[in-house]
Amino acid sequence: MINDNMLSNLHVNSNFFLDFTPEDLYMMSNEKKLISILNKVLENMDKQKIFAIKSKWNRNVQIGKSKNIVLSYEEKKYLENKQKITMCIDPDWMPLEKNENGKHIGMSSDYIKLLQEKINIPIEMVDTKTWLESIEYAKQRKCDIYSLVMPTPERKLYMDFTKPYLQIPLVLVTRNDEIFYSDVALIKNKKIGIVKGYAYGEILQVKYPTLNLIEVNSLKEGLNKVEKNELFGFIGTLATAGYHIQKSYIGQLKITGKFEEKWSLGIGTRNDEPLLVSIFEKAIDAIEPEKHQEILNKWISVNFEKPSDYSFLLKILGFLGVVFLLLLYRQSQLKKYNEQLQKLSTTDSLTKVYNRLKLDEILEYEKKNFQRYYRPFCVVLLDIDDFKDINDKFGHSVGDSFLVELAELLNKNKRNTDSLGRWGGEEFLIILPECDIEGAHKVAQKLKNTIEDHIFKIVGHKTASFGIAQIREGEDINTLFDRVDNALYTSKQQGKNRVTIDL
Incomplete structure (x- = not known):
């Protein structure tokens, strides 16, 4: 309207979008059938067509242009020609992400919505059933980006990688009757599960050659095998392991070890279209710090029941604090002695080289x-x-x-x-x-x-x-x-x- 009426003394200060439903339209309250029909029409409309309609009637919406990021001419032109970006995910990796009946949910889903706003172009999930299928799609160029991925030498043959936007510790899950391991390198001749195709499998095998790593098809399969004593343990992220233990394995499984490594996850992009990685680098940089915390609190949170006696709670917390400090000291001593034992068991006592x-x-x-x-x-x-x-x-x-x-x-x-x-x-x-x-x-x-x-x-x-x-x-x-x-x-x-x- 500003452009059509040549109102040069006015300008757009910022953009916002309103998503509407048939209930937002003025109609008689008894027209429930009409509301139902319009709902179905909107649900089945192509996202590209919806985006095109918004772009047509709001001239301030331009593909590849964002108030938060500055794109080069080549990047803008690329997005204008692209029209939409296809995305592969890990279909069963909660709370990080999941394909739930064709809908992308989880932490990465919230991040992808933010990134979609930054670059102003639709990002559509490609339906896959397993992570290995998603990786195969990467090699076949069926997906433009990958929502959560870690670089490996093999993947660099067909992907580029942005900086990580999620960093999650790796942990060891075992049955409830196992002891805590301050150094996982001391675990020998025991079968430990990892999901086939996950990047940390290659990395850990190099750093911890004594671990007997067994590939499984999914996180659920790995945890089930641990519960049935078919595997000694399973390696996963703190977020996913904790989520599934609380949901399905309370009293059966627990976290008994922590790796020094963190799983650093960013966006993976097809490397035959190199502009993608620079566009998403800029979009990730534009995410506000409070958004990171908001997403973390939403998906990984601990709820405490409000106590009626705060003084009693403080006494308990003080006691637990002392116990925790004692356990921390004990673990540091155990780690120190275990490191000494590890060195003695692998070193020639005379020459100090490997035995x-x-x-x-x-x-x-x-x-x-x-x-x-x-x-x-x-x-x-x-x-x-x-x-x-x-x-x-x-x-x-x-x-x-x-x-x-x-x-x-x-x-x-x-x-x-x-x-x-x-x-x-x-x-x-x-x-x-x-x-x-x-x-x-x-x-x-x-x-x-x-x-x-x-x-x-x-x-x-x-x-x-x-x-x-x-x-x-x-x-x-x-x-x-x-x-x-x-x-x-x-x-x-x-x-x-x-x-x-x-x-």
Whole structure:
């Protein structure tokens, strides 16, 4: 109306939208059938058509223009051509999100409504039944964005990622009769469930190679298996685990461990349309801090019954506070001692490098990594030439000091990504991840020359012989070690102080 009547002394200060229903129209109160018919018409109207009507009659509504964010010309043009944005979600991940009979609900739903207001373009959910189906849709470019997603190396092949707008701690859920674990790395040889396709599965497997992670199809399936004692535990977010325990498993399951990692979740966008990620970055930046708190309070809240005796409540809270502080101190001490025990159980007492037990764990992890992702790794086995002469000539204490000095020398000259350990006696093993046989040969040759040039305390110059082998498809660890051991034996037979490759 301002434009049509050329009222140049007036301007629009801000925009607001009114959603109406048939009851808002003036009609006779006895026209209930007409109201019902109009309701059905509105429910079945295409969202794009509704948005187009609003845009037509309110000229201040422009696709890609918002009072909160400033878009570039290319971003505005992209949204004008796009008309709508399709979105995939995790269909069963409450309270974070859910596909409930074709309707998007949960925390992410509230965020998506805010983001839709910021960019002024409809965002429509694509109907999927599982998270794995949503991921497949990502690869097939059937969805433009993903409401809550965490970046992984594999996903970066087909997605871009905004900064996270939700950060939620990871927790361990077990049966009610289990103890609290201050350090989840101490849990060994127990089956722990994770949802197949979730990003933290890959991340935790790398950081905690001793965890026996078992993939399940959904959070509910994982918790049910824990309840039936088919799994020792299940890893999920504090929000989702707490929600489902309160809803379905009170008295059966509890949270018994917490990871240092947090699940940082943002918007995932298809990377063949790169403007999407910059648009949603700006939209996320424009969300007011109080909106974050409002959504958090709505979906993750604790209600207390109002007590009639506040002084009694304060006494209880004071007592619980003291108990909590004592438990906190006890847990910190337990964590400290557990860390010391963990170090003692994985470290060679003399040289302070990994012991054979820890090396076995790393080898098993690298083998699984190779089987799953075809990432090569090599092993280097080295043995000090004529080590017996040191003990015979100088005594065992000098021999021990020599091994300590040798371990320090190897540690300084290996790659940062390599794992060094004492295999036994004067033999040391180096595991080289993401390395082929040529790369391993260069590393071994460098270490051989370093040892040869080094002047050891009391002993002087010494040499070492090396064997190298690369994992082969279908090969187990024992066979790999037979080959690297034969390569080391060949080095010894051919005059020592050399590197032999098993091809």
